[in-house]
Amino acid sequence: MSILLRVEGVSKVFGGLRAVDEMDLSVPAGTVFGVIGPNGSGKTTFLGLLSGTHKADGGRITLDGQRIDGLAAHRTVRAGIARTFQTTRLFAGWTLGANIAAAARPRSPPPDDVLALTGLTSRTGQICASLSNAEQRLAMIAVALATRPKLLLLDEPAVGMSPPEAASLSRTIARIRDELGLSVLIVEHNMHLMMNLADRIVVMNAGRKLAEGTPGEIRANPDVIASYLGT
Numbered sequence: 001m002s003i004l005l006r007v008e009g010v011s012k013v014f015g016g017l018r019a020v021d022e023m024d025l026s027v028p029a030g031t032v033f034g035v036i037g038p039n040g041s042g043k044t045t046f047l048g049l050l051s052g053t054h055k056a057d058g059g060r061i062t063l064d065g066q067r068i069d070g071l072a073a074h075r076t077v078r079a080g081i082a083r084t085f086q087t088t089r090l091f092a093g094w095t096l097g098a099n100i101a102a103a104a105r106p107r108s109p110p111p112d113d114v115l116a117l118t119g120l121t122s123r124t125g126q127i128c129a130s131l132s133n134a135e136q137r138l139a140m141i142a143v144a145l146a147t148r149p150k151l152l153l154l155d156e157p158a159v160g161m162s163p164p165e166a167a168s169l170s171r172t173i174a175r176i177r178d179e180l181g182l183s184v185l186i187v188e189h190n191m192h193l194m195m196n197l198a199d200r201i202v203v204m205n206a207g208r209k210l211a212e213g214t215p216g217e218i219r220a221n222p223d224v225i226a227s228y229l230g231t
Ligand SMILES: Nc1ncnc2c1ncn2[C@@H]1O[C@H](COP(=O)(O)OP(=O)(O)OP(=O)(O)O)[C@@H](O)[C@H]1O
Pocket: 014, 017, 019, 037, 038, 039, 040, 041, 042, 043, 044, 045, 046, 086
């Protein structure tokens, strides 16, 4: 399987704190890769390094063979990485359609497939502030997909969702992998969702990679149980 994203020895220091400390990761094309770990373990900072909102203090990141560390965020989007945020970030007073149009690439196909995948086709004309929490979270994904990325980064997409909403989100993410052929890197504290959805999982602790493997391997790893999953 070809590697889409390659991260080698990447670090981010805030003052004296090594928020991300020598991370290595290889994400194959067409897979869902989960990132888990305790609060403050560096997950969001790691996504920020991949999406160009943080500049790395060391290491290298390549997407499809192209070096992307050091690129500004808008250039990272052009290179093929799109992300959503832990808190909703949409133009709340705009319609969903206007939000998507603002994100869409010139000359790219109309985002009908993206709206259909996220189940939001009937909501296109609605002001984003009037959408439910779950719909706003899906809308962030639709906006990210409208940039036609190769890699989609999701930061806690299931926050505030009911179990049926989270199950539906999980099916949507699987279809993004299977029908659009994207790779997805997802940070999520919902272990039920993560264990059922992710092809592989990396565990972060204090900025470092504690473990990596299939969901079954992660669930059985004594270090992971001690630091995060509990007994
Ligand atoms: N812009 C910043 N300036 C200084 N310190 C920061 C900054 N962003 C994050 N940190 C610190 O870096 C560490 C990692 O934070 P990060 O937000 O990446 O963790 P996280 O794993 O996403 O946590 P959570 O599960 O709570 O979202 C924390 O100690 C945090 O306080």
